[in-house]
Structures are given as C-alpha cells and as structure tokens.
Amino acid sequence: MTAGAVFFVCVFVEILQNYGTICQDFGYDGTEGPNYWGAKYAQCVGKHQSPIDIEVTKAITKHFPPLVFSHFDEPIQKAFLINNGHTVQMKINSDPKPTIKGGPLSGEFEFAQLHYHWGQNDTVGSESQFDHHTYPGEMHIVFFDKRYKDFTEAGNKPSGLTVLAFIIIIDEHDNLGYDNFEDGLKDVIDESANRTFNNLDSLSDLTRPEGERSFYYTYEGSLTTPPCSEVVTWIEFTNPLPMSREQINAFRKLFSKNGPLTHNYRPIQPLNDRIVYFNGADSKLPMSHLTTVLIIVACVYNIF
Ligand SMILES: [Zn+2]
Secondary structure, three states: OOHHHHHHHHHHHHHHHOOOOOOOOOOOOHHHOHHHHHHHOHHHHOOOOOOOEEOHHHOEEOOOOOEEEEOOOOOEEEEEEEEOOOOEEEEEOOOOOOEEEEOOOOOOEEEEEEEEEEOOOOOOOOOOEEOOEOOOEEEEEEEEEOOOOOHHHHOOOOOOEEEEEEEEEEOOOOOHHHHHHHHHHOOOOOOOOEEEEEEEOOHHHHOOOHHHOOOEEEEEEOOOOOOOOOOEEEEEEOOOEEEOHHHHHHHHOOEEOOEEOOOOOOOOOOOOOOOOEEEOOOOOOOOOHHHHHHHHHHHHHOOO
C-alpha cells in the first residue's frame, strides 16, 4: 500500500468514526505484526519508542508537582465504546471532559480516549514491563495538550500527548467499577461494532481512587501502535488495576478481522538515551510498591 493510500485509510476511518486517527493496516501477528510496522510507519523504528521495561532500581527519584485531576470522579454522561479491530476503545461524547495537569506535564491535557491491552493468557498482556515482569493487561488513558485543537493535531507536536497507564492484575473478586463496561463489551464483539452508554462509571471507578494515583514512573516515549509518534509523556502508576479472571477473559472474546483478538501488546522497545523518573517517597524503596503487590498476588494465585 502506498503512503498516500495509508494516509487515506487513516483519515477516512477518523471521519467515519470520529474517534481520532487510527490506522487499520497493522496487527500483532505475521507480516502485519510489530516487526513490520516500521516498513510503513517510519517512526515505529525511532529511538524513543514505547513500551519499555522499567528497571525500578535505575529510575531516578524526582519530586514533581502534584498531579491535578479534574472530572475524574463524575459519572461519564455519554460514552462511546468501539471495537476498532486492535482494542476496545472508549471516548466521551459529553462535556466537561476529564483533564489532567501538573506532575511532569506543562499545561493542561484533555481526555481523548481510553483503551486496553491484553494477552493470550494471564502471564502476558501488559505492554510495559517492570523489572522484566509482564502482567495480564494494561489500561491506557490518552490525553492531548489543550493548546492544540484535538488529538490529531497534538499527535504531531512534541510532548503533545500524555498517557496514564495502569497495569492490570488478577484479583479474586470482580472489579465492581467495571460492571457496566463489561456489559458493553458483549455488544462490541466484532470489529467496528460499537455502542453508547448513558451514565457510565467515572474514570476513578475505572482506575484507582485519586489517593492511589500519586506514585508513578514517567518518561518520554511514543504511541505503542502505528504511527508510533514520539510525542507521549508516559505516566505509569505503581498501584495496579485489579480485575477478576472472568473480567480479563471478556477482552479475549473480542474479534478482529483476522479472528479472535487474543492479544494486542507490542513488545518492549530499547530505552536508549532516555531517563525514567520515579515520583514517590523520599527514599526509594528497594522494590517498588507495584512489584511488591504483584509478587504477592502472583504467589497467591499461582501465576508464576
Ligand atoms: Zn495503548
């Protein structure tokens, strides 16, 4: 496919579905897989790509200003859920949109969309790794710098986007914040299937309460899907998002045009000359809160 044709597909999908530029000609297997993305999307072989393996002991502790979350605790009045063939993505079609500022960010960023990554089984699925460990899934909430018109424009600007990331771990109980969302997943099994919600649970319900969103790792990286734009300030929280096995399984029941969408995580990319910062306690713990929690959970549920 020529570059012009690729551009057409991306833009056409954007106009049709109104949820930000996506590109339809990539996948996670064979010649559509991550090793081939660079042939069509030059930035995918850049030097500042995501995801990465965060080596906890090498992260530099830094005291950033507090993150300021707005409209995270309010139910989402109108939500739009779609299976885009790569993941399930949620947009908000009501105002005001949630925003975030502070921390490593300069300026205020507005919610664009959220989506998930998962794997064939409970030992894989997260894109980020922590000390070489992978986890059953990962949630990404994408925001764009409000100095720009929208996600598409900000996606071409340095540091134009930020992604809040939560590792997903298995819990004995259902995550009640996901009751409605999981119900919606049943309506978007096939690629391009979509549905709307009135009064979906708040972003805090879908993630962690605000008091549990102060410890995080941050670094400069990229989108983890084509066009892999290197414009993303990553904020990766140490407190994971718990879900039951059944809830994680519901993601694996979605389909892409090639069949069951059993996995959609990109392999880790080289850190190269980047620094990962840790925003947290004065004296860095020998093991991160995340790692501690995850090892306990893994032992309890026999993941390893
Ligand atoms: Zn993602």
